[in-house]
Each structure stands twice: as structure tokens, then as C-alpha cells.
Amino acid sequence: MTREELLTKLKTIIAPYVQNQEKFKNLNENTDFINDLEINSANLVDVVLDVEDEFDIEIDNDAMEKMLTVKASLEVIENKLALK
Amino acid sequence: MIGNDIVDLQFAKKQSDWRRKGWLQKIFTTIEQEYIVSSKDPNLTVWKLWSMKEAVYKAHQRYLRLSPKFNPKDFECMLGGKVNVGGYRYSTNSEITQQYIYTVVKPSRNGYYSSVCNKDINVYHALERCICQGLKIIAPISIQKDANRIPAIYIDNKESNILVSLTHHGAYSAFMFSIENEISIT
Numbered sequence: 001m002t003r004e005e006l007l008t009k010l011k012t013i014i015a016p017y018v019q020n021q022e023k024f025k026n027l028n029e030n031t032d033f034i035n036d037l038e039i040n041s042a043n044l045v046d047v048v049l050d051v052e053d054e055f056d057i058e059i060d061n062d063a064m065e066k067m068l069t070v071k072a073s074l075e076v077i078e079n080k081l082a083l084k
Numbered sequence: 085m086i087g088n089d090i091v092d093l094q095f096a097k098k099q100s101d102w103r104r105k106g107w108l109q110k111i112f113t114t115i116e117q118e119y120i121v122s123s124k125d126p127n128l129t130v131w132k133l134w135s136m137k138e139a140v141y142k143a144h145q146r147y148l149r150l151s152p153k154f155n156p157k158d159f160e161c162m163l164g165g166k167v168n169v170g171g172y173r174y175s176t177n178s179e180i181t182q183q184y185i186y187t188v189v190k191p192s193r194n195g196y197y198s199s200v201c202n203k204d205i206n207v208y209h210a211l212e213r214c215i216c217q218g219l220k221i222i223a224p225i226s227i228q229k230d231a232n233r234i235p236a237i238y239i240d241n242k243e244s245n246i247l248v249s250l251t252h253h254g255a256y257s258a259f260m261f262s263i264e265n266e267i268s269i270t
Contacts, residue, residue, distance in 0.1 A: 034152075035233065040253070042100045042134060044154055045110050052106070064110065065155040 001081065006074055013050045017043040029071040044068075055081060085174075086196060087142030087189040088249045088260045089135040093128075094183070095254025102130045111137070111156045119163060128185070132178050133161045135187040140167040140174045142249055143189040146234050147172075184256050191247075191262045198260035207250060207257035215246065215261065237261070 011027060018024045019038035023031065033039045033047070048059050048067060057080035059067070066072045102108060108117050108130070116133055123129040137159040144150070144159075160168045165176045178187040179200075188198050197218060201207050212225045215237065223240035227248065230236060237246040248261040 040099055041138065041154070042096065045107055045156075046100070046104070048110060049104065049106050061155065061157055065153045068152055068154055 003074065003078075006077055007070070009054060010051070010070065010073060010077070013054060014039065014047055017047060027070060029069075029074070031070045033068055033070075047073075051077060057081060057084065085143040085147040085189065086191050086247050086249050086260055086262050087139045087144075087146065087174075088198065088251050088258055089138035089142070089187050090200065090251045090253050090256050090258045091131045091135045091185045092183065092254025092256050093131060093185065096131055097127075102127075113157060113160055116161055119161075128180065131185050132180065132187070135178060135185050136161045136165070136167055136176050138251075139176055139187040139189050139249075140169060143174055144169050144172065145232065146247075149232070151232065184253075186256075186258055188260055194262045196260055196262040198258065200256060200258040203252075203255045203257060205257070207252070207259055211248065211250070211259045211261070214259075219246075219263070 014033070014037065015024070017039045019040070020036065023036040031037060033044060034041060039047070044067065048064050051073070052059055055077055057077065059076065059080065063076045063080065067076055108120065112120065112133065119133070120126050120129045137156045140159050145152070158169050165178065167174045167176055175190045176187050177190055178185055184200070186200055188196070190196070197214065199210065199214065201210050208227055211227065215221060215225055221239060226238045227235050228238055235248050235250055237244045237248050246261050246263050248259065250259050251257065
């Protein structure tokens with residue numbers, strides 16, 4: 001899977017939790033889930049669970065604690081996919 | 085160190101399905117999950133523990149100047165309100181109403197002032213007014229956030245020693261502040 005494809009899938013996953021649509025339109029790798037997209041912190045868990053389901057990977061605590069930005073999340077997904 | 089967190093219970097119900105498979109396990113330790121399933125009101129316990137973790141997260145991040153992390157499981161809550169994280173222990177106090185759960189981390193030495201506002205009230209203005217009246221300050225006050233998004237109070241454009249913490253969720257906002265010395269506000 002290319003980075004582009006990963007990004008598209010990630011965007012679909014986070015869409016339902018986004019509260020700042022303006023920032024979502026201009027999403028890039030540096031976009032921050034909480035500060036930019038205003039995703040509620042309790043919904044970050046849903047993002048993590050949705051990512052696990054979508055990519056059939058397991059995200060442990062060490063990986064989860066990094067998943068606050070688009071870039072960090074893509075890296076976590078890539079690392080976990082490479083281990084499969 | 086101070087920190088606070090509010091959970092709008094109606095809003096939480098709409099936004100989060102904590103009964104979703106795997107949800108509790110990602111956030112809560114085995115002991116906390118026990119507290120939840122064995123409590124009279126599991127829903128209330130979920131959100132109470134969550135707000136304790138969030139409030140202590142803010143205090144702890146600020147105390148150690150840590151960069152942001154999503155590590156709710158590292159904050160181990162006890163039923164009496166104590167929370168342990170990385171060898172540190174914090175005391176919290178939670179106010180539970182029909183509408184919200186509001187948790188504050190109590191500063192160890194100093195007094196503090198804390199208030200919950202409706203969303204129609206501008207929480208920044210309420211905070212500024214409260215500081216001006218409580219501390220009898222007439223100079224202009226502003227609130228600015230640092231690189232880690234921790235708010236600080238500026239009096240006459242100079243950073244003050246007033247610690248402040250803000251929280252928003254759904255229809256509610258809240259603020260708390262504390263200074264070096266005991267404060268009393270009428």
C-alpha cells in the first residue's frame with residue numbers, strides 16, 4: 001500500500017470524529033487530531049480501534065500514545081503492516 | 085500542580101460508545117475495568133475515571149513539561165480520587181451532577197479557585213473577570229498558550245505566577261487557577 005492510499009483510508013476513518021471541517025479540508029501530514037481537527041480525546045480511542053479493524057493490525061500502548069497527528073499515525077500503521 | 089477536565093454526560097453519550105469492543109481495554113487498567121463493571125452505575129464510573137485521567141494528564145504534562153501523548157492507561161485511578169502516574173501521585177476531586185462530571189487536580193500546597201460555565205458564557209472572559217476581582221488587579225489581563233498549549237496568564241503583558249487550566253466539552257466549560265500563596269475569593 002502506498003502512503004497516498006494509507007492517507008486516503010485514514011481520512012475516511014477519522015472523518016466521523018472531526019469537529020473542525022475547515023481544517024479537515026486542508027488536511028496534511030502535520031495535521032494534529034486534537035488541536036487542528038478538534039477530535040475529542042475520548043474519540044481518539046475510536047480512531048485507534050477503527051485503524052485496527054481496517055488494517056487488521058494490533059496497536060499496543062506504545063504505538064497508541066504517538067497517534068496524535070496524521071504523520072505519526074501513518075508511521076504507526078506502516079510499521080505494523082511491515083511486521084505482518 | 086493544577087489540571088481540570090469536564091465531561092458533558094449528554095454529549096459523551098452521543099459521541100462515544102464505551103461498550104464498543106476493545107474500547108475500555110485501550111484506556112483502563114484491569115483494576116479500573118473491575119471498578120467499572122462492578123459499580124452501580126458503570127456509565128458514570130467510566131466518565132468519572134476518564135475525567136480523572138484527563139485532569140491529571142494536564143497537571144502531569146505541565147509539571148514535567150512533557151510533550152503531548154495519548155497514554156490514558158498510564159494514569160492509574162483509585163476510587164478515593166488518587167491517581168498514580170510514572171511514580172507520581174496526584175489528588176483529585178470530582179463533582180458529579182446530572183449534567184456533567186467535573187474533576188480538578190488539587191494543588192498540593194496552594195489554594196485554588198475553580199468554576200464551571202455554560203457554553204453561552206465566554207470562559208476566557210469569565211476567567212479574566214474572576215482573576216481581576218479575586219486578586220484585585222486593575223492592569224489588563226490576557227491568556228496565552230505556550231508551545232505545549234499550556235495556558236498562562238499575562239498581567240500588563242508580563243507572564244504571571246498564576247497557574248491556570250481550562251477545559252471544554254459539549255455544553256460546558258470550566259476553569260481553575262492557583263497562585264503561589266493562599267488566595268481567598270468572595
